Amino acid sequence: MTQQVLVIGPSWVGDMILAQSMFKLLKQQRPDTVIDVAAPDWTLPLLQRMPEVRAGIALPFKRGKLDLMARIRIGRELKAKGYDQAILLTNSFKSAIVPFCAGIPRRTGFRGEMRYGLLNDMRPMDKAVLPRTVDRFIALGLDAGQPVPPALPEPALMTFRDSALAALARLGYAAPQAPVLALCPGAEYGAAKRWPAEYFAQTAQWALHQGWEVWLFGSNKDAEITRQINQLTGDRCLDLGGKTTLVEALDLMALARAVITNDSGLMHVAAALGLPQLALFGSSDPYHTPPMSARAEIMYLQLSCSPCFKRECPLGHLKCLRDMTSAMVIQRLEALLAT
Numbered sequence: 001m002t003q004q005v006l007v008i009g010p011s012w013v014g015d016m017i018l019a020q021s022m023f024k025l026l027k028q029q030r031p032d033t034v035i036d037v038a039a040p041d042w043t044l045p046l047l048q049r050m051p052e053v054r055a056g057i058a059l060p061f062k063r064g065k066l067d068l069m070a071r072i073r074i075g076r077e078l079k080a081k082g083y084d085q086a087i088l089l090t091n092s093f094k095s096a097i098v099p100f101c102a103g104i105p106r107r108t109g110f111r112g113e114m115r116y117g118l119l120n121d122m123r124p125m126d127k128a129v130l131p132r133t134v135d136r137f138i139a140l141g142l143d144a145g146q147p148v149p150p151a152l153p154e155p156a157l158m159t160f161r162d163s164a165l166a167a168l169a170r171l172g173y174a175a176p177q178a179p180v181l182a183l184c185p186g187a188e189y190g191a192a193k194r195w196p197a198e199y200f201a202q203t204a205q206w207a208l209h210q211g212w213e214v215w216l217f218g219s220n221k222d223a224e225i226t227r228q229i230n231q232l233t234g235d236r237c238l239d240l241g242g243k244t245t246l247v248e249a250l251d252l253m254a255l256a257r258a259v260i261t262n263d264s265g266l267m268h269v270a271a272a273l274g275l276p277q278l279a280l281f282g283s284s285d286p287y288h289t290p291p292m293s294a295r296a297e298i299m300y301l302q303l304s305c306s307p308c309f310k311r312e313c314p315l316g317h318l319k320c321l322r323d324m325t326s327a328m329v330i331q332r333l334e335a336l337l338a339t
Contacts, residue, residue, distance in 0.1 A: 002032045004036070004083045006037075006083040007035060016039065018268060022087075035053050044058060045246050045247045049158045066094050081102070083104045084105065087141060088107070091112030110140070111124060181212050182260070187263060195324065205232075208236050216240055220242040226239050227239060253270060253273060258337060260329065271292050277297065278299055297336055
């Protein structure tokens with residue numbers, strides 16, 4: 001019997017990719033399940049690349065705003081869909097209003113912001129049992145009390161080479177003629193998650209000397225960093241910072257031979273493409289939101305002051321990333337590519 005599930009999805013790109021593991025598990029356990037995902041509109045293009053999802057539903061709410069009447073209205077509009085279950089991957093009180101107003105009979109989520117009444121399948125959050133974000137998402141897709149399986153399905157996004165080549169043509173470039181090293185130097189959370197730009201540039205110089213092409217990826221907010229890295233290499237990289245949509249970046253990155261990223265949304269994109277990848281961690285915890293890929297390797301110095309989870313280094317030295325030299329990363333990359 002077909003079951004329709006509405007997932008209230010996360011706001012971050014990386015978390016939305018991690019949520020695909022839960023979508024996959026739902027389809028494995030109940031192949032007839034139909035999954036729709038309601039989330040902020042900037043995450044919806046990712047859902048178009050997840051075959052497990054039937055439709056994305058844009059939630060127009062501003063971050064941190066209650067927007068009570070709008071949530072009630074959207075919930076009532078969704079009532080006609082006849083969903084059997086709602087799964088809330090978010091923990092806020094306000095995110096539970098839409099599925100409640102949609103009259104969805106089973107509304108599953110963690111207790112979060114005391115959502116008694118709005119949820120009727122409420123789960124306690126035990127961070128010791130569910131240490132990773134992906135574990136928490138998976139747990140909500142299981143029946144209460146069912147343990148998270150030791151092996152989880154990995155995210156896997158669809159890509160289209162023709163779309164990548166069209167994006168390159170739009171920017172005035174041809175298909176790559178050499179192996180591509182993708183560098184993702186941004187991290188929206190803050191500077192304490194960003195490996196220094198000069199280290200990225202040194203790594204790019206090494207790859208260019210090896211005959212590779214180097215492509216710099218990032219959003220509009222990362223454009224200054226990618227521009228700086230490109231200048232340090234004598235403008236020999238393809239600077240894509242702020243010049244592509246998210247799905248164009250996805251298709252373009254799929255052409256790469258390897259990827260080096262900070263802990264960012266693009267780290268999870270690279271993992272979902274199954275590319276050889278080095279993920280560089282500084283102020284954040286690699287055991288909480290690691291890239292979900294067997295081909296991804298984590299670099300983390302495990303200093304006594306990390307993870308601090310701060311946006312800026314509270315000690316002013318950023319040793320967790322500055323002590324991770326470009327020579328160390330290049331050596332690790334060479335070893336990764338040799339396997």
